[in-house]
Amino acid sequence: MKNFFRPRFSKIREINEKYSHPRVKMTKGVKVALFMLRLYLILLVGILVLKFISMVQK
Amino acid sequence: MKAPVEAPAVRKRSIGIVPRLYYRYRRIAKWVSIFLAVAGPGIIVMVADNDAGGITTYAATGARFGYGLIWFLVILGPAAYYVQEMTVRLGAVTKRGHAEAIFETFGKFWGWFSLTDLVLTDWLTLVTEFIGMTAAMSIFHIPPFATVIAVSIVMGIMVLQGRYWTWEKVALIFCGINLIYIPGAFMVHPSVSAVLRGALIPGFPGGFNNNIFFFLMANIGTTIAPWMVFFQQSAVVDKGMDEKDIPFGKVDTFVGSMCTVLVAVFVLIVTATVLKGVQIDSAAQASQALMGINKYLGTLLAIGLFDAGFLGAICISLASSWAFGEIFGWAHSLNNKIKDAPWFYGSYFILLLSAGIVVLIPGAPLIMITLFVQVIAVTLLPAALVFLILLLNDGELMGKYRNTRAQNIISVSIVVIIVALSTLYAVSALFPNLFR
Numbered sequence: 001m002k003n004f005f006r007p008r009f010s011k012i013r014e015i016n017e018k019y020s021h022p023r024v025k026m027t028k029g030v031k032v033a034l035f036m037l038r039l040y041l042i043l044l045v046g047i048l049v050l051k052f053i054s055m056v057q058k
Numbered sequence: 059m060k061a062p063v064e065a066p067a068v069r070k071r072s073i074g075i076v077p078r079l080y081y082r083y084r085r086i087a088k089w090v091s092i093f094l095a096v097a098g099p100g101i102i103v104m105v106a107d108n109d110a111g112g113i114t115t116y117a118a119t120g121a122r123f124g125y126g127l128i129w130f131l132v133i134l135g136p137a138a139y140y141v142q143e144m145t146v147r148l149g150a151v152t153k154r155g156h157a158e159a160i161f162e163t164f165g166k167f168w169g170w171f172s173l174t175d176l177v178l179t180d181w182l183t184l185v186t187e188f189i190g191m192t193a194a195m196s197i198f199h200i201p202p203f204a205t206v207i208a209v210s211i212v213m214g215i216m217v218l219q220g221r222y223w224t225w226e227k228v229a230l231i232f233c234g235i236n237l238i239y240i241p242g243a244f245m246v247h248p249s250v251s252a253v254l255r256g257a258l259i260p261g262f263p264g265g266f267n268n269n270i271f272f273f274l275m276a277n278i279g280t281t282i283a284p285w286m287v288f289f290q291q292s293a294v295v296d297k298g299m300d301e302k303d304i305p306f307g308k309v310d311t312f313v314g315s316m317c318t319v320l321v322a323v324f325v326l327i328v329t330a331t332v333l334k335g336v337q338i339d340s341a342a343q344a345s346q347a348l349m350g351i352n353k354y355l356g357t358l359l360a361i362g363l364f365d366a367g368f369l370g371a372i373c374i375s376l377a378s379s380w381a382f383g384e385i386f387g388w389a390h391s392l393n394n395k396i397k398d399a400p401w402f403y404g405s406y407f408i409l410l411l412s413a414g415i416v417v418l419i420p421g422a423p424l425i426m427i428t429l430f431v432q433v434i435a436v437t438l439l440p441a442a443l444v445f446l447i448l449l450l451n452d453g454e455l456m457g458k459y460r461n462t463r464a465q466n467i468i469s470v471s472i473v474v475i476i477v478a479l480s481t482l483y484a485v486s487a488l489f490p491n492l493f494r
Contacts, residue, residue, distance in 0.1 A: 011386060015166070022165035030448055034164070037444050040477070044484065051488045 096306035097313070098226040099293035102373060103142065103286050104314025105233040108321045109370025110190020110341065111183075111431070112280035113363050116322045118338040119273050120329035125248075125256030126263035128323055130274060134281040135319035137472050139312055141443065144450050144469065145287050146307035147459045149294030156291040157381035160445050163452065168445070173381055175438040177409075180285055180378040182431040184413035187374065190367035192417055193342030197349070197360045206414040213372055213410060217403065222296050222392040229372060235365040236321055242358040243324040246331040253327060275483035281318070282476060284438040285377045287446060292380035296391050301459065328359065341366075371410070379406040440477040447473060 024030055108116075119127055145156065152159055157176065161169030191209060192202035216225050262270050290311075299307055329336075329344055332351055338344050341363045349356030376392075382405045383390020389399035396403050416422055447469055450461040461469065 015161075015385060019161045019166045019169055022163060022168075024163045024448065024452060025454075029451075033444050033448060034168075037441055040440055040481075044481070047485060047488060 093306050093309060096297075096299065096303050097310040098230065099290050099297060099299075100142065100146065100307060100309075100311030101233055101314040101317060102226065102229045102369075103290045103293070104138065104311065104318040105236050105321070106229075106289075106369040106373040107138070107281060107283065107286060107318050108236060108325075108366055109183075109280075109374075110187050110194075110363060110367035111370075112322070113325055113366045114190070114338070114341040114344075115273075115276045115280045116325040117329045117333075117341050117344040117359075119277060120326035120331075121333040121336050121338045121344070122273065123263040123270065124330045124334050125252050125327065126261060127270075127273070127277075128253065128256035128326060129258065129260045130277060131281075131319055131322045131326065132257055134277065134322075135315045137476075138281050138286075138318065139315040140465075140468055140472055141282055141446070142286060142290055142311045142315070143308050144446050144461070144465075145291040146294055146299075146311055147304055147456070148446070148449055149291040150299045150301055150304050150307060151456055151459050153295055154291075155295055155380055155384040156288045156442070156446075158384035159291070159449055161385060163449060163455070164445065168441070169385070172438070172441060172445070173385060175434065175441070176284065176288055176381055177378050179431065179435050179438050180374045181409055181413055182427055182434060183283075183285065184371055184374050184409060185416050185427050186431055187367040187371040188414050188417040190341065191364050191371070193340060194345065194360045194364035194367065197342065197345055197356070203418055206418060209368060209371065210407075210410055210414055212368075213375070214407065216372065217376070217392060217406060218396055220393065220395050225392050226293075226297070229369070232365055232369050232372075233317070236362065236369060237317070238358050238362045238365070239321050239324040239328065242355055242362070243327040243331075245352065245355050245358075246328055248327050248331040256330075257323070272483070272486055275479050275486070277322075278476060278479055279435065279483055281322075282439070284435055284442045285374050287442045288381055289373050289377040292377065292384070296380070296393070304459065325362075328355070371413075375406055375410045375413075378409055379403075439480055440473070443473045443476065 116131070148156070148159065154162070157169070157173055160172045188206060188209075192205045195205040196202065216228055219225070264270065294307065328348070329338065332355070333344060333347055336347060338347075341359070345356050345360040345363060347356075348359050379402050380390055382388065383399070383402045386401065388401040390402040391399065394402065416427070447461070447466070450456060450469075451466065453460050
């Protein structure tokens with residue numbers, strides 16, 4: 001089991017290292033777009049959590 | 059100075075009308091032959107977009123609002139074209155799939171987010187395709203397990219034969235079957251003037267209310283889906299398309315978008331003509347209802363539904379496997395044999411078979427899965443579209459193929475509208491009483 005998972009995790013570490021630095025030039029437009037996207041995802045996760053809580057309460 | 063001026067005039071006189079027509083024919087024939095060689099990813103992705111869920115949405119829209127929303131489907135065609143056309147340019151210029159492009163350009167956080175969301179959405183959508191296919195075949199008294207096994211075998215043969223070209227041509231045949239709804243619509247003899255009125259005069263039957271809003275959003279959700287962006291870019295790369303192929307790729311996508319609108323409109327016409335006022339919860343239910351009215355029409359609709367689910371399944375399962383291959387560095391081409399790309403084909407079959415098995419589990423929460431598909435797809439769609447536009451504006455990456463100002467105005471407008479509406483759709487799917 002250990003032998004099976006070890007190379008998989010090392011591959012993930014390798015991918016993380018390879019893509020650790022974004023190549024895109026962080027212009028104002030890119031920063032704003034990524035910030036809005038984060039806000040949007042936080043909002044959506046919030047809605048999902050709210051739904052989950054309302055389902056549990058029922 | 060005189061000779062170069064006179065020479066073309068002499069040449070022009072010497073070429074008669076017949077040779078000129080011949081050369082024009084040769085030029086057109088050459089263009090068509092190149093187009094036929096390049097065509098594929100655009101048509102397949104667009105027609106596969108009319109998957110089992112899509113057919114259900116169009117059938118329900120027609121039964122509920124008659125011909126009144128045809129104009130809306132017509133508008134969605136160009137919107138889908140503008141989004142998908144960008145993936146053609148991105149794939150042909152970078153020679154990378156969408157997942158890899160996101161990892162490289164935006165880093166590991168956004169990369170893992172996109173990959174995880176894509177795989178989850180794809181798997182859940184795959185389950186809904188199996189739901190559609192098994193429901194369609196149950197009309198012909200074929201048990202679900204037989205449908206799942208037969209579909210898995212056919213899809214396995216399609217990918218394991220070892221050539222992208224063959225896979226693409228077989229997929230195109232299934233795209234042709236999707237057009238079955240067109241003769242189906244002629245069989246019900248709709249009122250041509252009413253259809254044209256519905257197509258040309260925008261309006262909201264019964265006024266703009268929560269119900270119609272829900273249907274409009276559902277139609278948007280089925281027309282532009284996140285997996286389409288990933289699939290077409292990876293298909294463009296696997297096919298080996300180059301910068302010079304971009305104009306043909308654009309035409310391919312345009313033809314596909316026309317096909318998708320045609321099928322959507324004709325499904326709507328069938329149910330609007332024959333099942334007006336009937337509440338439709340699934341396309342299989344519509345087929346069964348049509349069986350009672352016209353056996354052949356019901357059969358056509360059931361075949362069309364199966365084909366729609368099948369097309370969706372073959373594209374969606376590949377989108378995930380391509381993305382895995384790009385990121386994990388596995389061989390990930392349909393041109394590879396199974397021994398050369400075991401992880402690529404392995405992930406394909408794991409996704410496919412696990413989705414098929416879920417449908418066979420007695421009492422599986424299929425309605426919950428369908429709901430989650432809508433919600434999770436919404437989380438990926440804005441991210442995929444925002445990344446697409448940012449990538450298309452990266453001058454270093456795209457060179458002369460980057461978005462122009464006009465393209466940015468159109469694509470940003472489409473994205474803003476889609477994000478706003480699809481968010482409201484997700485909220486209304488989670489909290490159905492919120493807008494009532």
